[in-house]
Amino acid sequence: MAPKDRKYAKTHEWVKIENNEAIVGITDHAQDSLGDITFIELPSIGAKLKKSGECGVIESVKAASDLYSPISGTVVEVNEALETTPEDVNNDPYEKGWIFKLNNIDQSEMANLMDADEYEKFLETEE
């Protein structure tokens, strides 16, 4: 089940607000669909991201996918551990497998995202 303490984008990223910063990762469904993740291109610190804009790449053994930012903001921190252990995203997509953090966010953008129940329902329709 998707954790209820965060919001979800249709492109399968999650975003969690903590101390006026947004933590972003991909969902369990996304990691499962990709399979074993082997490489993550992280956004640069200081990069200004737009909501739904491309901000990185995730590769698995068999697939490659673009990563989109679910909300706008400035990258303040990236999960550097993923450069050597990208499998953290497979093993723990909602905690240890977080990808980047944003500040200068506009929390009103969160209203356009799905909550956990809506995301679960969305997955059913997508399947």
Add this chain to the structure above:
Amino acid sequence: MSFSDIFGVNYSITFNLISSIYADFMKKTILFDKHSSLNAKISPFGGYLMPMQYEGIIKEHEATRNASSIFDTCHMGEFLISGPDSIDDLENLLSCSVASIKTGQCRYGFLCNQNGGVIDDQIIYRMDDHKFFMVVNASTESTDFQWIKEHISASTSLINLSSQTAKLDLQGPASAKIMQKLMKETIADLKFYHFKHNFYGNEQVLISRTGYTGEIGFEIYLSPESALKFWDDSINLGAVPAGLGARDTLRLEMGFPLYGHELNEDTNASESNFCKSIANKKFIGSDAVLDPSARKKILKGITLEGRRAARHGDKILSTDHKEIGFITSGSFSPSLQCAVAMGYVLSSFAVEQNSVVVKTDRGELTGKITETPFYKKATGRDNLANYL
């Protein structure tokens, strides 16, 4: 996120949906229900709905390198070719030497067209003086059958056994013990690229010491009913079910070609660099294959600097950014922990340790031309007795 796999199939489509979309025109192997009960991710391959992975490609890859795995390869084609002129016919059809194959031995070789392009790669098994068993790819089975039929003598019999023959690959160092437990007679004397009949229960089956992984392993040919039981038995004895995803990373680490990627009808067989599979003799396409000036590009391994993979179709550039070739296969290598690839490179640049640049959709990667196999510790050619 938006993603699609290297075969162009959206992985987010669940197995149920994909099977309902393709069910009407895709074939299924006898083991299809086993795969679905194991929650395999299913994709079309060679006209069949095949398992790409069960629990994960890397886990299945590592099980094959370090322990044992079982692959459903029932999709592949099998022909029986026999008659007094069968040696001469096969000598004409195949790039490898046929007359020198001993009974009980098998050999890898190409079926070439008149221009030296590859119609298929196959393994030919010599059953006796005038009887051969040929194993071919699923996607090319009907083309191969037609081609062979058109090029054999009237006295040579060609029978397509594919629909009545199931095939499983039991691969990995621990597979020897598993295979021995399941067979009535000893397998201890089975040498690399040799085969023998044995008994699985009361059924006579054919086992060869071959595979597509580089490891100690076997390909077993048996009835579809027995294949269902063998699948379960081998898993109960510790074999991990492995899909085509791991099969691909395992063969790539060994530098083995995949038909449709490294080999096709427009690429001269000699450019594939598998010289051992090309005999200095007359065969269909030999004028082109044996002509040194036809070898304009050569298939080479490329080891990339990071974990990011090159993919089929990416361009290979020299360090001063001149186009010198193209990638045919690429992936992260679970054994080497970096990305590896194969590709055709202009002969003049195809020198080991030469630096190259690979231009992908998402940027440029750097790497070096490398000899294959990338993975040097494979057990395939070891003495089987040490694994029993």
